Amino acid sequence: MDIVVSGIRSTGNLHLGNYIGAIRNFVKMQEENHCFFFIADYHSLTTHPTPADLYDSVKSVLVEFLACGLDPEKATLYIQSDVPEVAELYLLLNMNAYLGELERCTSFKEKIRTQPNNVNAGLLTYPTLMAADIIIHKAHKVPVGKDQEQHLEMTRTFAGRFNRMYHVDYFPEPVAYNFGEELVKIPGLDGSAKMSKSENENGAIFLTDPPEVIRKKVMRAVTDSGPTQHNQPKPLPVENIFLLMQAFSEPEKYTYFNDLYNRCEIRYGEMKKQLAEDIIAFTAPFREKIETLSGDTDYLGKVARMGAEKARESASKTIRDVREIIGFKGM
Ligand code: ADP
Ligand code: TRP
Numbered sequence: 049m050d051i052v053v054s055g056i057r058s059t060g061n062l063h064l065g066n067y068i069g070a071i072r073n074f075v076k077m078q079e080e081n082h083c084f085f086f087i088a089d090y091h092s093l094t095t096h097p098t099p100a101d102l103y104d105s106v107k108s109v110l111v112e113f114l115a116c117g118l119d120p121e122k123a124t125l126y127i128q129s130d131v132p133e134v135a136e137l138y139l140l141l142n143m144n145a146y147l148g149e150l151e152r153c154t155s156f157k158e159k160i161r162t163q164p165n166n167v168n169a170g171l172l173t174y175p176t177l178m179a180a181d182i183i184i185h186k187a188h189k190v191p192v193g194k195d196q197e198q199h200l201e202m203t204r205t206f207a208g209r210f211n212r213m214y215h216v217d218y219f220p221e222p223v224a225y226n227f228g229e230e231l232v233k234i235p236g237l238d239g240s241a242k243m244s245k246s247e248n249e250n251g252a253i254f255l256t257d258p259p260e261v262i263r264k265k266v267m268r269a270v271t272d273s274g275p276t277q278h279n280q281p282k283p284l285p286v287e288n289i290f291l292l293m294q295a296f297s298e299p300e301k302y303t304y305f306n307d308l309y310n311r312c313e314i315r316y317g318e319m320k321k322q323l324a325e326d327i328i329a330f331t332a333p334f335r336e337k338i339e340t341l342s343g344d345t346d347y348l349g350k351v352a353r354m355g356a357e358k359a360r361e362s363a364s365k366t367i368r369d370v371r372e373i374i375g376f377k378g379m
Contacts, residue, residue: 115255
C-alpha cells in the first residue's frame with residue numbers, strides 16, 4: 049500500500065484551486081492508501097500571523113478539510129505543529145541543504161520579489177521543511193497542484209542525498225501525484241494564471257463564499273471586447289473563463305460557449321452568469337457542511353488529537369531510525 053502525504057498551509061480559507069489541485073485527490077486517495085494530510089501551520093509563520101489569526105486559520109482549514117470529505121477514520125488528519133518530530137527532521141535536513149539550491153527555488157525568488165522586506169530564513173528553507181513533512185512518513189506519493197512540482201523535486205534531492213550520504217536505502221523518493229492526469233492549475237478570475245489566496249485574493253473563489261459573492265466575483269472577471277475573426281486563439285483572461293467552465297460546468301455548456309466564441313457570437317455576460325451558477329451549485333454542499341462543523345469545537349478537538357497521535361507514532365519511528373543512521377546513538 050502506498051504511503052501518501054500532503055499538506056495545506058493555514059493562511060486563510062480554501063479556494064477552488066486548492067480543492068481541484070489538491071483536496072479532491074486527497075479524498076479519493078484516502079480510500080486505498082495509507083494517507084497523512086496535515087495543516088502546515090509551521091509553514092504559515094513565514095508571514096507572521098498574530099496568534100489569534102493563526103488559531104482561526106488552522107481551525108478553518110480543519111473544518112474545510114472535513115467538509116470536503118476527508119475522513120479522520122480513513123486518513124490521518126493532523127496539525128503540523130502537533131508533530132514536533134517534523135521540526136527535528138527539518139533541522140537535520142538543513143545541514144545538507146545548500147544555499148545555492150535553496151536560493152534558486154522559484155517560490156523563494158518570487159517571495160524576494162513580492163515581500164522584499166520579509167525575506168526570512170523560514171522562506172529560504174521552506175523546501176527543507178516541506179521535505180521533512182513528506183519523508184517523515186516515508187511517503188511515495190504527494191497529491192499537489194502544478195505549482196508544487198519544483199518543491200517535490202527538491203524533496204527527492206534531499207531524500208536521495210540522505211540515502212547516499214549514509215549508504216542506506218531508507219527514504220523513498222516521492223512523486224507529485226494527480227489522478228491519471230497532468231498536475232492541474234486552476235486559473236484566477238483576474239486574468240492570473242493561478243488562482244491563489246496569497247498572491248491575488250481577488251481572483252480566488254473560496255469554498256466559504258456565499259452565492260452573492262460568487263456571482264459578483266465571476267461577473268467582475270476580466271474579459272475583452274470579443275473575437276473579431278472566427279476560430280481565433282483566446283487571450284489569457286478569456287481562456288481562464290473557459291478553463292473554469294471546463295472544471296465546473298457540464299461539458300455541453302463548455303462546448304456551447306466555445307462554439308459561440310469560434311463564431312464570434314459570444315456574450316461574456318451570459319457565459320459568466322452560467323459559470324457563476326455552476327460554481328454556486330458545486331460549492332453549496334461544502335458551504336453547508338462548513339457551517340455545521342464550525343460550531344462543533346469538541347469534535348474538531350477530538351479529530352486533531354486523534355490525528356496527532358497517529359502522526360506522531362509514524363514520525364517518531366522515522367526519527368528514531370534517522371538518529372541511529374546519523375550516529376546519534378547515546379552514551
Ligand atoms: P495558495 O497558492 O492559494 O496560497 P497553497 O499554496 O496553500 O495555495 O496551495 C495548497 C495546495 O493547493 C497545493 O497543493 C497547491 O498546489 C494547490 N493549489 C493552489 N492553488 C492552485 C490552483 N490554482 N490550481 C491547482 N492547484 C492549486
Ligand atoms: N508548500 C505547499 C503549498 O504551498 C504546502 C505544503 C507544506 C505541502 N508541506 C507540504 C504540500 C508537504 C505537500 C506536502 O501548497
